[in-house]
Amino acid sequence: MLTVAALGAGAVASGCASDARNGAGGAHGQPPQLAPPAQALHEYAQRVRANHTARAAAARYWGLSQVPLAAPPPPAVKPRLKTRKGFGVRGHAQLPPVFTTVPTERKVVFLTVDDGAEKDPAFLRMMSDLRIPYTAFLSNYLIKTNYGYFKQMQDRGTALNNHTLNHRYMPDLSYKAQRREICGMQNVIEKRYGKRPELFRPPYGNYDRDTLRAAKSCGIKAVPLWASEGFADRMAWREWDRDLHPGDIILTHFRGSDDWDGSMTDMVRTVMKTVTGRGYAVARLEDYL
Ligand SMILES: [Zn+2]
Known part of the structure; x- marks a missing residue:
């Protein structure tokens, strides 16, 4: 092999x-x-x-301007994750790493979809048809109206990860309350979907030392943030060069016309126009972590 x-x-x-x-x-x-x-x-x-x-x-059917590039096979050796400069907390070496880009020289990026408000069946079909991998970070207060939608997602090969029970601003909460938010969501995902997540993303990307201590104690191994964000009609960039880089993590949301000027499938077209147009393939985050 x-x-x-x-x-x-x-x-x-x-x-x-x-x-x-x-x-x-x-x-x-x-x-x-x-x-x-x-x-x-x-x-x-x-x-x-x-x-x-x-x-x-599928690209023709779903109206993509270019055929998405196929990701290379997963790396034989997973990259060593390091906390991004400026994103560390006191004693971070003992805590899960926080990063916005995965160290790799390959022209791959990773797609992550947060929260869980919109439950668009077309999005599931589109991503399966196009064979574009993505990772979900879910908040219980949004997904509890339809756990089945995310079960379908899991059945199609998407990993379901932790985005807390109630999407609170974590630094305002005590250690105990943060732990309830994170471990509580670990329990929900384990009970509903049979697997305890290893990835956690704090709401709004905000955290403090207690957040990472609590996450670690709940079984979290890594805290992926994001380098750019996809909307239905545009991209937003963290980096000054407004570009993609090998290993960048892209954030988007389960949102639709209530919040966006468009649908989730519009968002996929917008993100993929940038990703494919700049010569990148979308790879599975879990293959690299
Ligand atoms: Zn969120």
């Missing part, structure tokens, strides 16, 4: 069917047998082609 993963899709896709199959030729009308490495390459190439064809058709 290492060889397969190390090869680029282009190199794999050329000639595997003709060369390998002819060489291995099956006798007695059986399908030709390939040696295991060649078979693995062949299947990988078929998957790459099928994925691209599906993604191109």
Whole structure:
């Protein structure tokens, strides 16, 4: 599998069917047998082609200006996470790292979707059709009206992570109250969806030392913030150069026409126009953390 993963899709896709199959030729009308490495390459190439064809058709259907780029296979070794300069608290080395960009040289970015107010079925279909991975950070007071929507999301391969019970401004709360907000949401997600999150994002991106201590005590391993934000009609940037960088985390929200000048599917078109237009693929955050 290492060889397969190390090869680029282009190199794999050329000639595997003709060369390998002819060489291995099956006798007695059986399908030709390939040696295991060649078979693995062949299947990988078929998957790459099928994925691209599906993604191109989906891009047309959902009105994207360009076909989203496929993310490379997950890295064999996960990057070492470090807290971003200026984002640390006292004694941070013992606490979950806080970052806005994942250290990688690959042209990948990560999409994260917060809160849970809007529950647009078209968004689920669109992301599955386009095969764009994303990670959700959920607040219980918003998702409790329809836990089933997020179950469908999980069934489609999206990780459900912690964004507190009630979306309070954490630095105003005592350690105990912060712990209730974070551990409480861990319990809700575990009970409803069977898995205790490892990622936590504080509401508004605001936290103090108690927030990170509480998060750690609730089982949180990392605190991803964001480098840019996607809306239905525009992007907003944290960095002065107003650009994407390898490993950047993009924030957006489960919101619709009540808050935005557009829908969640408009938001996906806006974000992907920027991401694909600048030569980036969206990768799974969990593959890198
Ligand atoms: Zn939020």
